[in-house]
Amino acid sequence: xxxxxxxxxxxxxxALSAGLVGIGGGDALAAPLSPSSSPSSSGFGKPLPAxxxxxxxxxxxxxxxxxxxxxxxNKYLTLAFLxxxxxxxxxxxxxxxxxxxxxxxxxxxxxxxxxARGGNAIPSxxxxxxxxxxxxxxxxxxxxxxxxxxxxxxxTTYGITRIDLDVEGDSIDNAAGIDRRNKAIxxxxxxxxxxGRTVQFSYTLPxxxxxxxxxxxxxxxxxxxxxxxxxxxxxxxxxxxxGATHDMAADTVTxxxxxxxxxxxxxxxxxxxxxxxxxxxIEMPGIDDYGPEETFTVENAAAVEKWAEARRINTLxxxxxxRDNGGCPGTGGSDSCSGIAQDTWAFSHTFERxxxxxxx
Numbered sequence: 001x002x003x004x005x006x007x008x009x010x011x012x013x014x015a016l017s018a019g020l021v022g023i024g025g026g027d028a029l030a031a032p033l034s035p036s037s038s039p040s041s042s043g044f045g046k047p048l049p050a051x052x053x054x055x056x057x058x059x060x061x062x063x064x065x066x067x068x069x070x071x072x073x074n075k076y077l078t079l080a081f082l083x084x085x086x087x088x089x090x091x092x093x094x095x096x097x098x099x100x101x102x103x104x105x106x107x108x109x110x111x112x113x114x115x116a117r118g119g120n121a122i123p124s125x126x127x128x129x130x131x132x133x134x135x136x137x138x139x140x141x142x143x144x145x146x147x148x149x150x151x152x153x154x155x156t157t158y159g160i161t162r163i164d165l166d167v168e169g170d171s172i173d174n175a176a177g178i179d180r181r182n183k184a185i186x187x188x189x190x191x192x193x194x195x196g197r198t199v200q201f202s203y204t205l206p207x208x209x210x211x212x213x214x215x216x217x218x219x220x221x222x223x224x225x226x227x228x229x230x231x232x233x234x235x236x237x238x239x240x241x242x243g244a245t246h247d248m249a250a251d252t253v254t255x256x257x258x259x260x261x262x263x264x265x266x267x268x269x270x271x272x273x274x275x276x277x278x279x280x281x282i283e284m285p286g287i288d289d290y291g292p293e294e295t296f297t298v299e300n301a302a303a304v305e306k307w308a309e310a311r312r313i314n315t316l317x318x319x320x321x322x323r324d325n326g327g328c329p330g331t332g333g334s335d336s337c338s339g340i341a342q343d344t345w346a347f348s349h350t351f352e353r354x355x356x357x358x359x360x
Contacts, residue, residue, distance in 0.1 A: 001056065001080065001127055001166060001204075001236065001282075001319045043115030044159030047198045051312065053351040054078045054122055056282070056320040058335065059107065060095040065121070066113035068321055072348040075119030075355065078164055078317055079107065081127040082154075087134035090141035092150045096130070102153050111158045123154050124164035124204070131169035138181035139174050147184035152191060155199055162200040164234070172205070172215045178222050185228035202232035202280060202315070209240060209251040211258020217266075224266055231278065232314045235259060238284035238294060245293040249300035252281050253307055273312065280315030281308070285323050285347045286338025287331065298342055301350040308354055316354045324348050 048054075054076035057065045065077050083096045094100035094107065111121045130136040141147050151163055171177055185201050192199040203223075205216040212220075212235075223230050237252040256279050263275045270278075283304065288294045301318075308316050318324075320335075325344040327337035338347075 001168075042112075043118055043120045044112070045161060045198065046115075046120070047161050048076065048120060048122075048200070049356040050277070051309070051314065051316075051354055051356060052076050053316045053348075053354045055318045055324070055348065055351070056080050056124070058320050058322050060097070061322065063322070064110055065107065066110040069114060069117075069119070072321060072324060072345040073352050074321070074348055075114065075117060075352075076122070077114065077119075077321070078122040078124050079111075080124045080320070081130060081166065082123055082125045082137070083127070083130035083135040084137060084140040085135070087140050089135075090137075090143055090146035090150070092125070092137050096135055102150070102157055104157060108158065111160065115159060120162075121158065121160055122162045122164050122202070123158070123160060124166055126166035126168070126171060126204075128169055131167065131171035134170075136167070136171045136177065138184065139171050139177040142176075142180065144180050144183045144187065147180060148187040148191070151184060151188045151199075155188075155192070155197060161198040162202060162231070164202045164204055166204040167216075167219055168204075168206050168236075172219065175222075178219050179226070182219075182223045182226040182228040185223065185230075186226050189229055200231035201229070202234055203230055204234040204236060204280075204282065206239070207235040207237060207255045207259070208242075209246070209254050209258075211255060211262050217262055220263075220266055232280045233259060233263070233278055234280035234282050234315060234317065236282050236319075238282075238288040238296065238319070239290055240294060241290050247300075248283070248294065248296040249303040249307075252283070252300075252304050256281060256311070256313065276311050277314050279311075279313045280317060281313070282317040282319055283347075284319050286326075286340040286342070287333065289333040291332050295340065297340060298346045298350060301347050305351055305354050316351045318347055318351070321348070 056078045059079050069077055082092045085096045085098050100106040114121055126136045138147050235255050237255050260275050283296050322336050323338050324347045325337050326342040328334050328339055329341055331339040
């Protein structure tokens with residue numbers, strides 16, 4: 001996301017002196033699954049619903065994602081973010097914090113709790129800070145095998161079934177990083193097929209009101225060239241910064257319509273319905289970073305949810321769960337409130353009916 005540049009940049013900069021050693025090469029990708037990493041009858045290892053609401057959680061705040069999910073009524077969460085602690089590293093940490101590696105000690109209990117409730121988490125790589133400081137994994141690490149090993153470690157450690165890749169800022173123009181990332185996706189997908197695993201990948205990309213810009217489209221074109229399956233393309237339908245006053249719900253629709261046409265050109269053999277089902281949208285509740293001209297209201301959320309169900313898109317999300325309250329009327333771009341008058345968890349409750357077509 002484009003939020004929290006200052007905080008996340010501080011987290012990254014504070015870790016620059018760590019001098020971390022990267023993960024090893026591709027042999028790990030061929031390792032057999034251990035019994036403890038086999039899918040169970042809980043949400044561990046289960047595919048996500050065909051339609052899922054999964055708001056982002058700012059995972060650096062010290063709050064329990066599972067507790068936030070219970071309070072807000074969410075079953076599925078997108079956990080932001082994973083990145084390296086320093087450019088050149090191949091080791092990913094939650095928020096680039098070396099005390100929070102990919103391990104059950106870091107968010108393992110929260111993710112297991114979500115799964116026990118029938119939900120799951122979607123770990124997300126990147127975000128504005130990582131994408132502008134060289135600490136997004138595929139920008140930082142020059143080994144495709146090592147990048148793939150990190151992705152695989154999330155699957156085997158937490159039993160998650162989707163990984164989100166937030167590519168913006170400098171990362172969206174880093175051709176070498178884009179190519180490495182897509183090659184790693186393809187490698188993990190081949191491993192998952194052999195291992196009998198479900199692993200989806202979503203790309204989260206900035207958008208105009210008419211669809212992806214050329215650089216975002218190039219990310220997807222490179223995925224096609226590398227044989228990497230992109231399961232979902234999430235549009236960040238906020239922070240347009242174009243000087244216009246926006247009807248944020250209407251602009252979500254036109255952005256998604258533009259993306260659907262772009263996907264049709266990339267995937268000419270896919271049906272219109274299948275292309276719509278590759279689309280996700282991410283809103284920003286209330287007043288976004290640009291200001292009052294870009295205000296997403298609870299009424300907008302209801303309209304988007306109704307449209308998303310009718311179109312049978314894949315994912316509804318928003319940035320971020322900690323903003324889903326009306327604690328700071330008139331304040332734009334806050335980390336912890338929407339800036340509009342609203343009931344607490346109003347956006348969560350509006351979007352939650354989307355999961356499993358309004359039945360989950």
